[in-house]
Amino acid sequence: MTTGPLPPARVCPSCGAPVEVTDSFCESCGTELAAPAISTPPAGYTPECPVCSVDPACPPAAISAEGYCESCGRKVPSGRDHSELDLGLLAGVTDRGLRHPRNEDAMALATTDTPGGPVALAVVCDGVSTSPRPDEASLAAAQAAVRALLTSVRRGDEPAEASLTAVRLAHQALAKLGSRGQAPSATYVSAVIDSGAITVCWLGDSRAYWLAGSGATRLSTDDSLAEEMVAEGMLAEADAMASPQAHVITSWLGADLADPRPHVARFEPPGPGAVLVCSDGLWNYQPQATGLAELALPAALTDPLGTAAELVKFALDAGGIDNITVVLAPFPLAPLATGPPHPPHRPHPAASDLTEENPP
Amino acid sequence: MTESGFTVDVDQNQYLPEGGRDVSAIVTVTSGPDAAGLSGPASAGGEPGSAEIIIIDCSGSMEYPRTKIAEARAATAAAVDVVRDGVWFAVVAGTNTAWPVFPADGSMARADSSSRAAAKQAVAGLRAGGGTAIGQWLQLARRIFQACPAKLRHAILLTDGKNQHESSEELAAAVRQCEGVFSCDCRGVGTDWEVSELRTISTALLGTVDIVPDPSGLAADFAAMMESAMGKQVADVALRVWTPQTATVKFVKQVAPTVDDLTGRRTSAGPQAGDYPTGAWGPGESRDYHVGVEVTPAGIGQEMLAARVSLVATSPSGAEVLGQGLVRAIWTDDEALSTKINPRVAHYTGQAELAAAIQEGLEARKQGDEETATAKLGRAVALAHQSGNEDTAKLLAKVVDVVDVETGTVRLKKQVEDADEMALDTRSTKTVRAKK
Numbered sequence: 001m002t003t004g005p006l007p008p009a010r011v012c013p014s015c016g017a018p019v020e021v022t023d024s025f026c027e028s029c030g031t032e033l034a035a036p037a038i039s040t041p042p043a044g045y046t047p048e049c050p051v052c053s054v055d056p057a058c059p060p061a062a063i064s065a066e067g068y069c070e071s072c073g074r075k076v077p078s079g080r081d082h083s084e085l086d087l088g089l090l091a092g093v094t095d096r097g098l099r100h101p102r103n104e105d106a107m108a109l110a111t112t113d114t115p116g117g118p119v120a121l122a123v124v125c126d127g128v129s130t131s132p133r134p135d136e137a138s139l140a141a142a143q144a145a146v147r148a149l150l151t152s153v154r155r156g157d158e159p160a161e162a163s164l165t166a167v168r169l170a171h172q173a174l175a176k177l178g179s180r181g182q183a184p185s186a187t188y189v190s191a192v193i194d195s196g197a198i199t200v201c202w203l204g205d206s207r208a209y210w211l212a213g214s215g216a217t218r219l220s221t222d223d224s225l226a227e228e229m230v231a232e233g234m235l236a237e238a239d240a241m242a243s244p245q246a247h248v249i250t251s252w253l254g255a256d257l258a259d260p261r262p263h264v265a266r267f268e269p270p271g272p273g274a275v276l277v278c279s280d281g282l283w284n285y286q287p288q289a290t291g292l293a294e295l296a297l298p299a300a301l302t303d304p305l306g307t308a309a310e311l312v313k314f315a316l317d318a319g320g321i322d323n324i325t326v327v328l329a330p331f332p333l334a335p336l337a338t339g340p341p342h343p344p345h346r347p348h349p350a351a352s353d354l355t356e357e358n359p360p
Numbered sequence: 361m362t363e364s365g366f367t368v369d370v371d372q373n374q375y376l377p378e379g380g381r382d383v384s385a386i387v388t389v390t391s392g393p394d395a396a397g398l399s400g401p402a403s404a405g406g407e408p409g410s411a412e413i414i415i416i417d418c419s420g421s422m423e424y425p426r427t428k429i430a431e432a433r434a435a436t437a438a439a440v441d442v443v444r445d446g447v448w449f450a451v452v453a454g455t456n457t458a459w460p461v462f463p464a465d466g467s468m469a470r471a472d473s474s475s476r477a478a479a480k481q482a483v484a485g486l487r488a489g490g491g492t493a494i495g496q497w498l499q500l501a502r503r504i505f506q507a508c509p510a511k512l513r514h515a516i517l518l519t520d521g522k523n524q525h526e527s528s529e530e531l532a533a534a535v536r537q538c539e540g541v542f543s544c545d546c547r548g549v550g551t552d553w554e555v556s557e558l559r560t561i562s563t564a565l566l567g568t569v570d571i572v573p574d575p576s577g578l579a580a581d582f583a584a585m586m587e588s589a590m591g592k593q594v595a596d597v598a599l600r601v602w603t604p605q606t607a608t609v610k611f612v613k614q615v616a617p618t619v620d621d622l623t624g625r626r627t628s629a630g631p632q633a634g635d636y637p638t639g640a641w642g643p644g645e646s647r648d649y650h651v652g653v654e655v656t657p658a659g660i661g662q663e664m665l666a667a668r669v670s671l672v673a674t675s676p677s678g679a680e681v682l683g684q685g686l687v688r689a690i691w692t693d694d695e696a697l698s699t700k701i702n703p704r705v706a707h708y709t710g711q712a713e714l715a716a717a718i719q720e721g722l723e724a725r726k727q728g729d730e731e732t733a734t735a736k737l738g739r740a741v742a743l744a745h746q747s748g749n750e751d752t753a754k755l756l757a758k759v760v761d762v763v764d765v766e767t768g769t770v771r772l773k774k775q776v777e778d779a780d781e782m783a784l785d786t787r788s789t790k791t792v793r794a795k796k
Binding site for chain 1: 603604605606607632655658660661662663664665666668686690692694
């Protein structure tokens with residue numbers, strides 16, 4: 001453990017008892033402190049058929065376990081179509097987009113204090129559409145990973161080590177969901193942001209970027225056929241992205257890939273900027289770091305939630321062909337506010353439900 | 361593998377264009393290596409839960425040639441030899457009436473070495489004489505089965521002639537009463553029987569129909585049918601199709617191993633659901649079904665459950681769901697997605713058309729309409745070739761001279777053996793399995 005001076009003492013938001021900054025749970029009442037924020041359906045969310053619930057001629061029908069209306073057969077929103085998470089130090093927005101029937105992306109965020117200062121954690125997973133139950137896969141992976149990261153970072157593990165532990169536990173969570181033949185699968189990208197560096201870890205084609213006025217750069221490289229073709233000098237990036245195989249990924253998390261080889265990269269920002277973690281629903285429409293920096297800055301430095309929502313809107317306006325997830329964290333991190341923040345969760349109807357394309 | 365030992369896989373293109381209504385899916389049902397012990401003691405295969413009746417034609421024509429009745433006796437004996445210990449069995453003889461041959465009191469016997477010997481002795485005494493009233497034979501089998509506690513009930517029916525001594529209405533009524541009571545494989549020996557007549561019976565009673573042109577082939581065929589029947593372990597399995605309120609089931613067809621249209625066999629299974637009978641299942645058995653549903657279109661990007669297809673075992677204690685698959689519809693404006701034809705759906709659509717073309721072509725030929733016969737059988741030749749259905753292609757080549765296999769250009773043969781034509785007719789519904 002540490003020998004340095006401990007940060008100032010805190011109190012439990014639930015019972016007011018003093019707690020140590022390294023505590024995961026309140027020693028007196030057991031409340032989870034600084035619980036991760038996850039893009040799950042909000043507590044108490046009851047799915048309701050969007051068609052039958054507004055048709056007076058239609059009796060209220062049950063919703064099947066698979067999420068379909070037992071009367072009209074319509075796929076019922078799962079409560080994950082759109083969600084926004086704001087932890088102050090970082091924030092994220094995920095949206096179903098305009099073309100997909102459900103949101104198969106998931107995100108999980110957390111913050112914690114350590115002797116070395118505050119740490120922000122972000123995980124984004126994109127369910128592989130060709131696998132069974134991709135929405136469950138992405139959520140299970142993000143959930144398992146953020147908890148593992150939080151435990152590991154609080155324990156004082158190096159960010160790279162914490163990242164590899166988290167991806168391993170996420171893989172185990174997915175292995176439990178399926179078998180080799182029926183393997184729910186997802187892409188994976190995590191970012192551990194501390195006072196001096198950003199450590200990213202990934203499998204597949206969800207990405208992390210460093211956004212700044214100058215020196216904006218991509219922090220991850222895709223596990224995709226397109227990227228491999230570019231890396232081998234076979235194709236220019238623009239041509240590779242236009243090819244039908246652009247989105248064929250070569251690595252992922254799932255029971256059908258016995259031994260995933262996650263990549264880890266560490267980046268020390270030379271000055272202030274913002275970390276962007278996102279799914280391909282965003283970068284499809286702007287793959288360049290400089291272009292994304294122009295879209296996000298300077299607003300992302302002071303308003304990560306509002307800017308993440310703006311980037312999602314940018315992708316929707318550009319076509320919204322895929323699910324979109326955007327997480328932003330200004331760097332350097334601000335000190336954590338006293339008292340663990342309560343993760344707010346604002347469920348909204350998906351942006352696509354508000355367009356005229358869909359019948360009421 | 362699900363807990364029940366059955367798997368239900370759905371193969372489809374779930375994407376529809378804007379306003380699209382037609383959803384088509386191939387549902388593959390496979391029973392596990394050990395389907396026994398599923399729905400109680402009634403399902404134990406080859407165990408006391410099974411009952412077999414052999415129905416043997418003893419009409420006067422079975423004497424011409426004399427070998428026919430002799431081979432029928434030998435075939436019945438061969439089938440009796442294959443009945444496993446403990447299985448209930450009986451032998452029925454039919455003319456313009458029907459009577460129990462073994463046991464003579466019209467009950468069923470438990471198979472063991474002595475009951476098998478007694479049955480074979482009774483069969484050896486069978487003589488031919490009299491008419492043909494198949495409805496009477498089926499009714500007697502039904503009464504014998506119904507007095508027996510076994511749930512897996514199967515019959516083998518052998519005839520050599522047309523149903524001449526009762527009306528077709530009487531036969532149809534008898535078949536209706538037997539539906540759901542027992543399954544029946546039908547065999548026609550020689551060439552004086554009616555393919556469509558036996559096919560009507562075997563289809564309604566969820567069995568097979570085939571020709572045994574030479575009486576000497578009967579024993580091997582009977583033994584094989586009985587072996588297959590002994591392998592069945594789960595009785596009374598239905599395909600239950602749930603659809604949304606505004607949707608309509610257009611058709612439900614078994615498409616492998618043979619084409620069998622089940623659309624008209626629907627019985628209601630509560631609101632928005634209907635059951636289609638599939639008969640009995642043995643371990644490791646796999647069949648494909650083609651399900652067509654018409655749905656009310658929803659907006660682009662919307663998803664609908666077009667059908668939920670379950671495999672249901674019915675027993676006195678209620679219905680047990682053995683497996684389930686989902687047929688989906690998603691509306692998209694991406695034409696690359698919505699115009700893609702699922703290869704298995706395409707394959708089985710072609711196999712069903714092949715069976716229909718053969719039956720219509722042979723019927724036209726019988727009516728003397730050579731033009732239609734040439735066109736239909738030509739189309740069948742092309743379809744059999746394209747789908748790699750070599751067995752059917754060989755049978756077709758005995759009825760037509762193939763000029764060009766690609767375009768299906770054919771000439772009707774002047775001389776066709778009756779047996780070849782009947783073999784083509786009875787086997788027209790056999791399909792080639794589509795690769796997954």
